[in-house]
Amino acid sequence: VWSVFGVGHAIIAGDALENLAQRVLLDLGTPQAIRAAETLAEATARMIAGQAADLAFESSLDVTFEDCLAMEADKTGALLSCACSIGAILAGAPDRTVGSLAAFGLHLGLAYQAIDDLLGIWGRPHVTGKPVASDIRQRKKSLPVVAVLDSGTDGGRRLASLLSIGVLTDDLVAEATSLIEGAGGRDRALCEAELNIRLAEEALEQASVPDPVRARFADLAEFVTARDL
Amino acid sequence: VWSVFGVGHAIIAGDALENLAQRVLLDLGTPQAIRAAETLAEATARMIAGQAADLAFESSLDVTFEDCLAMEADKTGALLSCACSIGAILAGAPDRTVGSLAAFGLHLGLAYQAIDDLLGIWGRPHVTGKPVASDIRQRKKSLPVVAVLDSGTDGGRRLASLLSIGVLTDDLVAEATSLIEGAGGRDRALCEAELNIRLAEEALEQASVPDPVRARFADLAEFVTARDL
Numbered sequence: 001v002w003s004v005f006g007v008g009h010a011i012i013a014g015d016a017l018e019n020l021a022q023r024v025l026l027d028l029g030t031p032q033a034i035r036a037a038e039t040l041a042e043a044t045a046r047m048i049a050g051q052a053a054d055l056a057f058e059s060s061l062d063v064t065f066e067d068c069l070a071m072e073a074d075k076t077g078a079l080l081s082c083a084c085s086i087g088a089i090l091a092g093a094p095d096r097t098v099g100s101l102a103a104f105g106l107h108l109g110l111a112y113q114a115i116d117d118l119l120g121i122w123g124r125p126h127v128t129g130k131p132v133a134s135d136i137r138q139r140k141k142s143l144p145v146v147a148v149l150d151s152g153t154d155g156g157r158r159l160a161s162l163l164s165i166g167v168l169t170d171d172l173v174a175e176a177t178s179l180i181e182g183a184g185g186r187d188r189a190l191c192e193a194e195l196n197i198r199l200a201e202e203a204l205e206q207a208s209v210p211d212p213v214r215a216r217f218a219d220l221a222e223f224v225t226a227r228d229l
Numbered sequence: 230v231w232s233v234f235g236v237g238h239a240i241i242a243g244d245a246l247e248n249l250a251q252r253v254l255l256d257l258g259t260p261q262a263i264r265a266a267e268t269l270a271e272a273t274a275r276m277i278a279g280q281a282a283d284l285a286f287e288s289s290l291d292v293t294f295e296d297c298l299a300m301e302a303d304k305t306g307a308l309l310s311c312a313c314s315i316g317a318i319l320a321g322a323p324d325r326t327v328g329s330l331a332a333f334g335l336h337l338g339l340a341y342q343a344i345d346d347l348l349g350i351w352g353r354p355h356v357t358g359k360p361v362a363s364d365i366r367q368r369k370k371s372l373p374v375v376a377v378l379d380s381g382t383d384g385g386r387r388l389a390s391l392l393s394i395g396v397l398t399d400d401l402v403a404e405a406t407s408l409i410e411g412a413g414g415r416d417r418a419l420c421e422a423e424l425n426i427r428l429a430e431e432a433l434e435q436a437s438v439p440d441p442v443r444a445r446f447a448d449l450a451e452f453v454t455a456r457d458l
Contacts, residue, residue: 019277026267026270045249048245052245055237
């Protein structure tokens with residue numbers, strides 16, 4: 001949406017969708033619907049905290065791999081966790097089922113975000129709609145970047161000094177990109193994506209849902225993670 | 230907030246405050262609190278619609294004075310209407326009291342917005358934090374602008390042609406500003422502000438609230454409308 005209609009309209013469209021979801025739940029007004037509204041509001045609070053951390057990290061070089069994972073669990077994990085479990089809440093499913101679907105969504109979100117972080121550096125502009133290595137230009141502390149920054153190696157120190165330069169020319173961006181790849185940042189993010197896809201699959205196995213429902217969640221996982229790397 | 234910390238942090242801070250308000254109401258969980266949560270969500274929907282219209286108007290010259298008033302009733306009126314009446318809802322006040330306070334807030338919001346529109350053109354940059362005639366540079370269809378654009382006069386046609394120019398130089402912005410003032414746009418917006426301050430006062434008279442409460446609402450009206458023009 002932001003790429004086609006601009007950032008202002010995209011933000012407003014997102015606000016409108018979140019607001020519509022809350023109004024649908026409040027209109028229903030059943031105890032389950034109110035619990036779902038609370039869950040959505042709590043998940044939204046976590047997304048907001050994650051997005052605030054993501055923004056703050058842009059102007060910091062002191063971000064660990066764990067900081068980044070915690071930020072992504074809030075920013076994206078909470079969104080998919082809520083999306084995957086709110087239907088079960090609304091249907092009055094047992095807490096265990098809600099919990100398994102929430103865990104499935106959390107790990108799916110972390111996998112999605114790890115892949116998004118890879119695309120933010122190595123994605124092709126005509127697919128992502130963003131410039132080459134967009135996340136490096138924006139000094140985002142995404143997983144591949146912090147994997148190297150936080151490594152305590154010469155590569156990490158070199159990357160920190162590159163990201164401190166006032167204006168990042170295309171050459172400097174290219175140098176940072178190959179430095180991150182050479183120092184294992186890309187592999188570390190790929191590992192994180194694969195780990196979370198596996199954890200999502202395990203959580204889905206645990207969920208007491210009918211097989212056709214499980215199959216549709218599995219399709220969703222496939223759809224979310226099979227992005228054009 | 231946006232002027233000190235940047236637009237990204239300001240948007241996130243606004244999201245966090247709205248989210249906190251909803252969570253406080255949902256946590257309370259009483260029937261009145263759920264009704265207050267619904268009212269807040271409906272008001273937010275109107276603010277979103279108003280903001281979307283405001284954005285869309287920037288790229289249009291075909292905006293009437295009534296379009297602008299309707300947009301401002303959504304964008305700002307709904308906010309202050311909700312803010313002034315939600316306490317009465319939460320306290321279980323009669324519908325008539327809620328209605329009077331909602332009307333007070335709506336007119337207060339329209340007055341505030343009319344003054345904000347004046348400041349967007351004639352405000353002093355060190356007070357508003359925005360450049361001189363910021364709203365003209367951004368081609369905002371605020372009240373003083375549409376009062377002239379929508380007048381069917383030569384001044385209106387000249388303003389439309391000025392606002393169609395690709396790059397607005399400082400000279401063109403200054404020309405547009407004095408054209409709007411000369412054609413009565415400033416006076417029309419001032420009139421609208423004064424009318425709505427009066428209507429807000431009348432609505433507050435009608436509200437069955439104890440005198441000290443009425444006095445505090447009157448102070449609020451004073452605070453909101455006594456801005457440095």
